[in-house]
Amino acid sequence: METRNRGQGSVSSAPVGTESATARASKWEALANSPEFRQLITAKRNFIIPATIFFLVYYFALPLGNGLAPKLMNTKIIGNINLAYLFALSEFVMAWILAAIYIRRANRVFDPLAAAVRRLAARMGVGA
């Protein structure tokens, strides 16, 4: 099974410029421009880009806050537990929640859209 010539193997043996490689590339380009694929990419982009920006901002707010506003971060919230520690702890909760939301969204929304593209690819005879 694994000796089947997929992906890299078949690609590197067909230099760009030969007819077969051009035909092959145009098939993939058609698939990449298909409404099914664009719908998947739009859905993923609309989630992943804001999610990535969010977690980067949230994460770097901690070291920046600790460095630039040490007095604020040393504020005691409960007993001797300060804001710096609670913020650090909230990073774990943030990571878990964001991961759970992404996994749920991917299972329910992205996977069916990707499956539609795979069916289209099979109909077009691409990728086998």
Place this chain on the structure above:
Amino acid sequence: MTTTLWITAVIVAITLGITIWAARQTRTTVQFYAAGRKIKGWQNGLAIAGDYMSAASFLGIAGLIAFNGYDGFMYSVGWLVAYLTVLLLIAEPIRNTGKYTMADVLAYRMSAGPVRSAAAISTLAVSGFYMIAQMVGAGSVLHLLVPGFSFKWAVVIVGILMIGYVVLGGMIATTWVQIVKATLLMAGAILLSILVLSHFGFSPLRFFDAIAKVIDPKSKLNFTQPGILYPHGKHVFLGPLTLDKSTIENVSLGMALIFGTAGLPHILMRFYTVPTARAARHSVGWAMGLIGAFYVMTTFLGFGAAVLVGKAKIGNTNLAAPKLAEFLGGGPNSFGGELLLGFISAVAFATILAVVAGLTLAASSAFAHDFWMNVVRGGKESESEQVTVARIAAVGVGIIAVLVAINLPTANAAVLVAVAFAVASSGNLPVILFTLFWKRFNTVGAVCGLIGGTAVSIFLVLIGPGLATVPAAHPAFALSNPGIVSIPLGFIFAIVGTYVGEALGGDRRAVAMYPEIEVRSQTGVGAEPSSVVEERIPAVV
């Protein structure tokens, strides 16, 4: 100390049993490199956690917190949040487009020879520094805990065991060794955390009251406050900017962790062991649950050691967790103390073995699959020859690592790991991201990014304050964490290289192949399947 040896011997016997069982199922390349792509999502999650929670995190983090308080905990935070980069951007596309190594993804669009050679170099650099750090850690810990063991013998034993796991059992053995180790490590951390809390009537408030009483003599800060490891107030210049050094070091550390994890070859390789991108995604979810729970517990291990044992009695940073275990069991020379110390030391040893096995596999596949098979042999090599070359490479990598580690008994393990993360974040990650998401990216850009990012990050660590045993008063580069400089440079090398490549006449294949890699990486069209019932190839071993 005989307790330690007995518990260690039992764990080693279990892992060797797994290896012998795995060896019988390791006949083809896909089994050797990727466990036949049949590992389940949750199993891979445990194995990722096992690969990731290295000696650096178990022994190192506990020590960093025990000695520096809050600043040490920042490592724990970064190490978990880093998995969001892996989950959102990297795991699924890697599973969909690659076969065995990181370079497979790059070689989809780029000329195989140059990018595979460059990627083999960066992979060997990352895995090599990481591996030597683990072995030096293993050697010094074993030597300190069991005085009869010399540092050299400890390193040699680790080397022989890891070569055995990888050569005989390949990825199947490595995966199961990781799973056993992750389970033991979690059990150990939970046990120690409960025992620490029991000293404070299970009240986190009383625990923190005690932490706030631990004062750093130099900065006069208490251990709940940031600024002990990377002190405030010292200013460094970045261009026209004057900024607080503590802030820059912490942001720079965070950048290396957040962007470096997604560029670690031994972690990326784990995504080839599962059947689908969906399973890869679920395995990251499992890994994040476990890794996060573990790093939250470093609060109890690290601060617990600071409060209950104290810096003076711990002595060596790497021994905070074992010394804490000894105290919690009832103190030195008590039965409970011996038993708990033995258990935790054995877990630390198993941790190191498992991580080193994963690294050896990543390094030997970079050599055998990327360099030997695809560059030297031009992709024409039989299944059995490739597995044989990979096995020989694993022996070679293991022997070299042992020889280097033996001669570096005083190397700082944390610095070596910092180099690994710097190379992974500055050399590997920009190139992986651009290959997947930037249409104009080409071979020249990929090679410039890999080589330039790797070189600049190693260079900055070498001239920085970290490597010298006695830190120089004015090192040529002021930061211990080079990420804030080297990561942007890694991206710039890749971008400039791409424009240079276009000026040199362009790379038509890299551009023409973009729609294909875009569709494949996001949908799994034509992704490598799990191996169906194997053809019976005679066993190599």
